[in-house]
Amino acid sequence: PVGGLASLTADVTWQSGQVQATVPTLAVESVALGRAAAPEVAWTGLQLRNLRLDTARQQVLVEHVGLEAPRARVQRNAQGRWMYEQWLQPVAGAPAKGRETVTSPAGKPWQVLVQDMELAAGQVELTDASLGDMPLAIRLSDVQLRMQNLDSVKGTAQAKLSARMAERTVRGGWGKPGSLSYDGDVQLDPLMTKGRVQVNALPLQAFEPYMGPHLNVRLVRALASFDGTVQFAQRPRGSQLQLQGQGRVTDVHVQSLLGDAQAAHAVQGPHAAAALAAEDLLRWKQLRLQGLRVSLQPAQPPHIQVHSTELQDFFARVVVLPEGRLNLQNLMKTAQPEGVDTAGAAAPAPAEQAPAASAAPAAPSARIDMGPITLQGGVIKFSDFFIRPNYTADLTALQGSLDAFSSQPTAPGEAPALAKLTLDGIAQGTAQLHIDGLINPLAQPLSMDVRAQVQGLDLSPLTPYAIKYVGHGIEKGKFSMDVRYQVQPDGQLTAANQLVLNQLTFTDPVEGAPTSLPVRLAVALLADSHGVIDLNLPISGSLNDPQFRIAPVVFKIIGNIIRKAVTAPFSLLTGAFASDDDKSDIAFEPGRASLNAQAQSNLQQLAKAMNSKPQLKLTLVGQANGATEAEGWKRAQLEQLMNGPKAESDDEAPPERSDKQKLAALKQAYRNTVKDRPRNMLGLAKDLPAEEMQALILRDMVIPATAWPDLAAARAQNVRDYLLTQGVDPGRVFLGNAETKAANPATPSVLLNISVQ
Structure with a gap:
C-alpha cells in the first residue's frame, strides 16, 4: 500500500468464548496499492455500515457496503502473465496447497449477508500485451454496481450493473465510449443468472486484436447494440442459454489486409499495393435484427431465430485476384506448421488414419430460422485483377428483399423450403439490374430457381475480357441479358441464357492478344437489320461434377459461335448456330x-x-x-x-x-x-x-x-x-x-x- 486512511467504531461482547461485535461504521479512504505513480488498485472511500459479527452463529451481517471511485489497472505482459501473479509470492513455511488450516466446529460454513452493496464511479483499464503487435487496451468507466441481499452460502444476489466502455485510439487517447447495463438475479455456484441486458454502441473494434491472428482483415469500426433478456444456467450436462431481444450493428467498417494488396502488387506495382493494403472491404450504416432469439441446450443443436432483418447503406468490395481466387476466400488465415510442405504431401494411407470410433462426435448443426430480410442503399465494387488490363465495375442503388427461410425442412425427408428473392440496382451507372426467384441460403444441398435481368449495360468497359477471349477491344455496344438458373437438390443445373447485344462494334485486332477470332464477321452474321444480336444459350450439368464450371461453359459456347463465322458462316447467318451442319x-x-x-x-x-x-x-x-x-x-x-x-x-418460252x-x-x-452407225445387210443405216x-x-x-x-x-x-x-x-x-x-x-x-x- 502506498496510501490509505482508516477509521473504525465498534462494540464488542465476549462471553463463553463466543464473540458478538457490532461495528456501526468502518471507513477506509484514499487507498492505493502498487506503484505510487500508477497504482494497480485504488479507491477514494470504502464504507461499511452496521456490521454485525456472531461467532456462535458463524455469521456476518452487513447493512451497507459502499465503494467510491474504485480504480483498477489490469495488465497482462507480453509473456502472458497477469500483474496479480507477481503479488502472490509463496511464503516460507506456508502450508502446502490443499491442506485445511481452519475448520469450523460443526463443519458449517460461515455466512456473509449483505443487504446492500454499492459501487460508484468505478474505472477499470485492461491492457493485454500478449497479442503481439496489436495489444488490447480498453477502459470501463463510470462503473456503477449495486447488489442487494447478497448471501455467501446460497451465492445469490440481485445485481444491477452499468458501465461505459471505450478503446484506446492510435493517438493514445480514448475513443467515444459505448454503454452497457445488466439488471437481474445472480447465483454464483452453480452460475445462474436471469435479467435484462442493454448495450448501446459498444465498440467491437476494441476486441479486434483477438481476431487479428485468425483473419486477414482489420475491423476499423463496429458498434453493437442490444436490448433484451438473458437467462443462463450452468448445468452438469452443459450450459443453458436463452437470449431474446433486439440487436443492431451499426457504422461497420472492415478493411482488407492481404488480398487486394497482393493483387495490386502483382498488377499495378508496389505503390498501388501500399495504397490498397487498407482498402475498404465491407461497410454498412446499420444492420438491424428484430426479434432475435438464441437458445442453447445441452446435447441439442443451437437454435437461432430472427423475426426480421434490415441492412441499410452497405458496401462490399469484391476482387478477383491474379491467381483467379476471390478476395472473400482469403478472409481466414490458414495456419500451417513451419517447415511442412503441404502442397506436395500425399494423403495418409487408410491404415494411418485414426479409427472412426475414436473420432470426436460431430457437433449438431444449428437450426436457423430467418424472417424477412430487406436491403437498402447497397453498393458493390467489383474488380478483376485476373484479366489484364484490369476490369472494374460498380453496382449501385441495390435494394431488395428475401422472404423468411429456415435451415430445417418443413417435413421429414424434404428439402428446406425456398424463399422469394427480389433485388434491384444499377450497373455501371446506367444499366438496370433486376433479380427475382426462389432461393434458400441455408439449404444443404443448394437449391434455387433464380432469374436475373440486365438492361442497357455499356460494353466498352468490358474490353479487357474481349481482348483476352477474342483478341479485339470493344468500341461500343449495349448489353442486355435475361438468365434463369434452376438447381435441383440433387445438384442438377438447368440454365437459360438470353443475351441481347445492340450495336456491338469491335476494334482492330489487339497485338499480342492470347487469341484472335473473327468477331466482326460473327457480329455481322448474327446481327439483324437494326444491329441487334439475340442469342439463347441453354446450359445443363451437375454441380456435383468437379469439372463442371458455369462461366467457362458459357465462354466456350460463345467462343464456338464466333469460330463458326469461319467454319460454318451460313449456319450463323440463318440462325442455326446450334447445329454443326453448315449450308455454305x-x-x-x-x-x-x-x-x-x-x-x-x-x-x-x-x-x-x-x-x-x-x-x-x-x-x-x-x-x-x-x-x-x-x-x-x-x-x-x-x-x-x-x-x-x-x-x-416464261413469257418468251416456246410451247x-x-x-x-x-x-x-x-x-x-x-x-x-x-x-459409226449400225447398218443393215444392204449397208443402209x-x-x-x-x-x-x-x-x-x-x-x-x-x-x-x-x-x-x-x-x-x-x-x-x-x-x-x-x-x-x-x-x-x-x-x-x-x-x-x-x-x-x-x-x-x-x-x-x-x-x-x-x-x-
Whole structure:
C-alpha cells in the first residue's frame, strides 16, 4: 500500500468464548496499492455500515457496503502473465496447497449477508500485451454496481450493473465510449443468472486484436447494440442459454489486409499495393435484427431465430485476384506448421488414419430460422485483377428483399423450403439490374430457381475480357441479358441464357492478344437489320461434377459461335448456330446448272438473311469437275437438244415439244453425233429404238474444253440471278473465279463466301 486512511467504531461482547461485535461504521479512504505513480488498485472511500459479527452463529451481517471511485489497472505482459501473479509470492513455511488450516466446529460454513452493496464511479483499464503487435487496451468507466441481499452460502444476489466502455485510439487517447447495463438475479455456484441486458454502441473494434491472428482483415469500426433478456444456467450436462431481444450493428467498417494488396502488387506495382493494403472491404450504416432469439441446450443443436432483418447503406468490395481466387476466400488465415510442405504431401494411407470410433462426435448443426430480410442503399465494387488490363465495375442503388427461410425442412425427408428473392440496382451507372426467384441460403444441398435481368449495360468497359477471349477491344455496344438458373437438390443445373447485344462494334485486332477470332464477321452474321444480336444459350450439368464450371461453359459456347463465322458462316447467318451442319454451298445435279427445288429453298432462306443484314456481302464461286460430271453433262446436253433451248423468261418460252418433235430432234442429234452407225445387210443405216440412239449419242458425244468453266460460271450466274429475284442488292453479290477442280467432287455446288463490307 502506498496510501490509505482508516477509521473504525465498534462494540464488542465476549462471553463463553463466543464473540458478538457490532461495528456501526468502518471507513477506509484514499487507498492505493502498487506503484505510487500508477497504482494497480485504488479507491477514494470504502464504507461499511452496521456490521454485525456472531461467532456462535458463524455469521456476518452487513447493512451497507459502499465503494467510491474504485480504480483498477489490469495488465497482462507480453509473456502472458497477469500483474496479480507477481503479488502472490509463496511464503516460507506456508502450508502446502490443499491442506485445511481452519475448520469450523460443526463443519458449517460461515455466512456473509449483505443487504446492500454499492459501487460508484468505478474505472477499470485492461491492457493485454500478449497479442503481439496489436495489444488490447480498453477502459470501463463510470462503473456503477449495486447488489442487494447478497448471501455467501446460497451465492445469490440481485445485481444491477452499468458501465461505459471505450478503446484506446492510435493517438493514445480514448475513443467515444459505448454503454452497457445488466439488471437481474445472480447465483454464483452453480452460475445462474436471469435479467435484462442493454448495450448501446459498444465498440467491437476494441476486441479486434483477438481476431487479428485468425483473419486477414482489420475491423476499423463496429458498434453493437442490444436490448433484451438473458437467462443462463450452468448445468452438469452443459450450459443453458436463452437470449431474446433486439440487436443492431451499426457504422461497420472492415478493411482488407492481404488480398487486394497482393493483387495490386502483382498488377499495378508496389505503390498501388501500399495504397490498397487498407482498402475498404465491407461497410454498412446499420444492420438491424428484430426479434432475435438464441437458445442453447445441452446435447441439442443451437437454435437461432430472427423475426426480421434490415441492412441499410452497405458496401462490399469484391476482387478477383491474379491467381483467379476471390478476395472473400482469403478472409481466414490458414495456419500451417513451419517447415511442412503441404502442397506436395500425399494423403495418409487408410491404415494411418485414426479409427472412426475414436473420432470426436460431430457437433449438431444449428437450426436457423430467418424472417424477412430487406436491403437498402447497397453498393458493390467489383474488380478483376485476373484479366489484364484490369476490369472494374460498380453496382449501385441495390435494394431488395428475401422472404423468411429456415435451415430445417418443413417435413421429414424434404428439402428446406425456398424463399422469394427480389433485388434491384444499377450497373455501371446506367444499366438496370433486376433479380427475382426462389432461393434458400441455408439449404444443404443448394437449391434455387433464380432469374436475373440486365438492361442497357455499356460494353466498352468490358474490353479487357474481349481482348483476352477474342483478341479485339470493344468500341461500343449495349448489353442486355435475361438468365434463369434452376438447381435441383440433387445438384442438377438447368440454365437459360438470353443475351441481347445492340450495336456491338469491335476494334482492330489487339497485338499480342492470347487469341484472335473473327468477331466482326460473327457480329455481322448474327446481327439483324437494326444491329441487334439475340442469342439463347441453354446450359445443363451437375454441380456435383468437379469439372463442371458455369462461366467457362458459357465462354466456350460463345467462343464456338464466333469460330463458326469461319467454319460454318451460313449456319450463323440463318440462325442455326446450334447445329454443326453448315449450308455454305448450293448443291447441283451432276452436269447441270439449273436450280432444283432444294437449292431454291436454301437460296430463299439466304436471301431473307442477306436482306436483314445490309453489312454483309456475298461472293459466289461456281464449281465443276469433269472427272465426276461427264455423264451428267452429256445427258443434260442431250435433253437440251431434244427439248430445245430454254427461254430467258416464261413469257418468251416456246410451247413444249411433242413426242414426235422430240423423236425428230433425237434422230437429228444421232445423225450429227454418231459417225459409226449400225447398218443393215444392204449397208443402209438401221432404224434404232430411241433408247439405243441415246446410248450411242452419249457414247460418241465430245465434251469441249470450255465445258467445265462454262458449267461452273453458269451455276454461279444462276445462283446470283435467283438471289436478285429475291430482292438482294446486286452490289452485294459478286461472282468469283470458277473452279474446275472442286474440293468435294462428289457434290457439285456453288460456294457461298460471306464477308463484311
